[in-house]
Amino acid sequence: MNWTSLNPWVATPEIFLLCAVCAILLLDLFISDAKRGVTYVLTLLTLLVTGVLVASGVSAPAEYGYSESFLVDPLSSYAKLTMIVGVALVLVYGRSYAKARGLYRGELFTLSMFSLLGMMVMASAVNFLTLYVGLELMSLSIYAMVALNRDSVASTEAAMKYFVLGALASGMLLYGMSMLYGATGSLDVFKVAAAIQSGAANQLLVVFGLVFVVTGLGFKFGAVPFHMWVPDVYQGAPTPMTQLISTAPKVAVLVLALRVLAQGLEGFAPDWRGMLMILAVLSIALGNLTAIAQSNIKRMLGYSTISHMGFVLLGLLVANVNGYAASFFYVVSYVLMGAAGFGILMLLSRAGFEAEQINDLKGLNQRSPWFALMMLFVMFSMAGIPVFLGFFAKLSVLKELVNMHLVWLAVFAVIFSLIGAFYYLRIVKVMYFDDAESHEPLQASLDAKVVLSVNCALLLVLGLMPNQLMSVLIDAVQRSIVVVAY
Amino acid sequence: MDLSLAIFYVFAVVLVFAAFRVITAKNPVHAVLYLVLSFFNSAVLWMLMKAEFLAVSLIVIYVGAVMVLFLFVVMMLDINFEALRKSFWKFLPVAGTVAGIMLVEMVLILTHRYAKIDAARIVEPSFNTASAEVLGKLIYTQYFLPFQLAAVLLLVGMVAAIALTLRKRKNTKYLNPGDQIKVKREDRVRIVKMQSEPRIVADDAAADDKPAA
Known part of the structure; x- marks a missing residue:
């Protein structure tokens, strides 16, 4: 053990982020409520610099640090960039919303950056211990953020549910990891893989641990039958927090799943493929069917997230590099779609009024034709209508399924996507063909409006030329998953 | 022994x-x-x-x-x-x-x-040194990253606990002297011009004027 094997600078973006969060945490104590904009600008600057630091190492070969418990590879770098964008979008869209509800406090910024730190650690960790600590860092910050709106009963209830079920999921995951440790004698993902390959691992114990790991992952993905928390938390949490929960952490959990399942337990792929297939089929079916019955749009988007996560799991269960790449592409597109959807909801909310019913979108075209068009982009993209990004995300997953001769699964997914298109198109119908009930102008700062427009336009632009993004992500996954150092 | x-x-x-x-x-x-x-x-x-x-x-x-x-x-x-x-x-x-x-x-x-x-x-034990020293070496070399992250986790716990429980008291009688001095008559008193209204029902007015028993 020496300085070289510690190699601390491999985590430069994380170290910078941590130092900056601590500085902002202290600085914010001396900033009055009226000048909170300083914290906001500093936070966005921090995210920008962290993003630049991550991006500067994106094409470098994979590098280990911290005695092989931390790995910076293209997969982790692209995942981190997506998370940074996801968190930044939360802060930009959520600013006016938070201001109107007394949530515009220093903790909003520091906690969201701490959760980002946890996610970034999750993306790079290749040791069960580090993975778990990263996961807890992310989750704990988000639990607190959901509860930040202390005087709202719905938020408190959502936070309580999220906390209890999240703790249960963490416990499951940790128990599974301890079983894997018992079976293989190592906490290191690649050493676990090597032990399984050489036949030194206790088969029964690995499968036993695998069940708990998949259960824990199912909870974190929000896949059926571990989805109970999703609708309540989505509805109860303040909308910026809902946006945060539904975007960046999904990327982190996908990378966690790739590390544990694809890299660590590759030898047990037939076992976990079956488990994931059940989760995916149930998620796509139940998510799409239940979303139809919702009148609350946040709840509806919650069920829609469940069905989207079903698609991500479909890509995972293909269990080859192309399938993982399709999943990764799907989750990155979902971050953009989810952020834009919740961003528009926050745009419609104002002090004392929460836009969360589908009826609140009535006649949006009369109030603001531009943002009605933007919401149309988001809904078309989520429904998977061609030329939008969501279509290509679904297509890439389905293509890999067909390549693996899982045609029945692909047909099943397409049928339920068609059913799901109903509730997305209903939003479009409500916006364009119903009369507006209120004629309040949309209140949001200019930056939120501009960023939101760019975000929604990206769904169309990236949909028109999806090859660049897709080839970059596929290349990243291919270069990362192949790297097995032992 | x-x-x-x-x-x-x-x-x-x-x-x-x-x-x-x-x-x-x-x-x-x-x-x-x-x-x-x-x-x-x-x-x-x-x-x-x-x-x-x-x-x-x-x-x-x-x-x-x-x-x-x-x-x-x-x-x-x-x-x-x-x-x-x-x-x-x-x-x-x-x-x-x-x-x-x-x-x-x-x-x-x-x-x-x-x-x-x-x-x-x-x-x-194969080592002759103190167990604290061996443990410390492990924590600060092999398990350096999880150990430091656990410290960050504790910091988050503290920030979250304070954010969720610290409240400014709403019923304090604290006054800002600067605001008191800066106050103008226009901020406090609004003079409304009204037509004086003639008293119509004398009985009701008399009943209202009676002191409470």
């Missing part, structure tokens, strides 16, 4: 006595103090087994922090321990069963052949 055996017996006897007093002491504060004593004695026993890091952390964490907190709780809470003691016979059957099961399990484990370790089979 004999000296350490003597030390073992002295502290073991005190430990058993203190543990016994924890459950028999009438005064709960005494019980907590006896618990502190038993922790201290078991720490010494650990020290005899060359596990000085465990011994020190037992004293620092349990005696220093947890038990002090516990003592405060016991002193603050107004629990009628006499009333609790009255239901002793009611809970005895269940408690006795649980204790019996635990006793049988412990006897089974201790009489199992794996439990019979003779002195020759006890592995001496």
Whole structure:
């Protein structure tokens, strides 16, 4: 053990982020409520610099640090960039919303950056211990953020549910990891893989641990039958927090799943493929069917997230590099779609009024034709209508399924996507063909409006030329998953 | 070797006595103090087994922090321990069963052949240095990252706890002198011009004017 094997600078973006969060945490104590904009600008600057630091190492070969418990590879770098964008979008869209509800406090910024730190650690960790600590860092910050709106009963209830079920999921995951440790004698993902390959691992114990790991992952993905928390938390949490929960952490959990399942337990792929297939089929079916019955749009988007996560799991269960790449592409597109959807909801909310019913979108075209068009982009993209990004995300997953001769699964997914298109198109119908009930102008700062427009336009632009993004992500996954150092 | 055996017996006897007093002491504060004593004695026993890091952390964490907190709780809470003691016979059957099961399990484990370790089979630590030093080296080299992240996790716990519980008091009578001086008449008083209205129903007005009985 020496300085070289510690190699601390491999985590430069994380170290910078941590130092900056601590500085902002202290600085914010001396900033009055009226000048909170300083914290906001500093936070966005921090995210920008962290993003630049991550991006500067994106094409470098994979590098280990911290005695092989931390790995910076293209997969982790692209995942981190997506998370940074996801968190930044939360802060930009959520600013006016938070201001109107007394949530515009220093903790909003520091906690969201701490959760980002946890996610970034999750993306790079290749040791069960580090993975778990990263996961807890992310989750704990988000639990607190959901509860930040202390005087709202719905938020408190959502936070309580999220906390209890999240703790249960963490416990499951940790128990599974301890079983894997018992079976293989190592906490290191690649050493676990090597032990399984050489036949030194206790088969029964690995499968036993695998069940708990998949259960824990199912909870974190929000896949059926571990989805109970999703609708309540989505509805109860303040909308910026809902946006945060539904975007960046999904990327982190996908990378966690790739590390544990694809890299660590590759030898047990037939076992976990079956488990994931059940989760995916149930998620796509139940998510799409239940979303139809919702009148609350946040709840509806919650069920829609469940069905989207079903698609991500479909890509995972293909269990080859192309399938993982399709999943990764799907989750990155979902971050953009989810952020834009919740961003528009926050745009419609104002002090004392929460836009969360589908009826609140009535006649949006009369109030603001531009943002009605933007919401149309988001809904078309989520429904998977061609030329939008969501279509290509679904297509890439389905293509890999067909390549693996899982045609029945692909047909099943397409049928339920068609059913799901109903509730997305209903939003479009409500916006364009119903009369507006209120004629309040949309209140949001200019930056939120501009960023939101760019975000929604990206769904169309990236949909028109999806090859660049897709080839970059596929290349990243291919270069990362192949790297097995032992 | 004999000296350490003597030390073992002295502290073991005190430990058993203190543990016994924890459950028999009438005064709960005494019980907590006896618990502190038993922790201290078991720490010494650990020290005899060359596990000085465990011994020190037992004293620092349990005696220093947890038990002090516990003592405060016991002193603050107004629990009628006499009333609790009255239901002793009611809970005895269940408690006795649980204790019996635990006793049988412990006897089974201790009489199992794996439990019979003779002195020759006890592995001496391969290192000559203190266990705290070895542990510290591991924590700051191999487990450096998770250890530091655990520290960040504690920081997040603190930030979250403060964010969720700290409230500015709404009913304070604090006034800002600057605002008081800057205030103008226009901010406080609004003069509304109104037409004077003639009194129409004299009886109602008279009834209103009557002082309350």
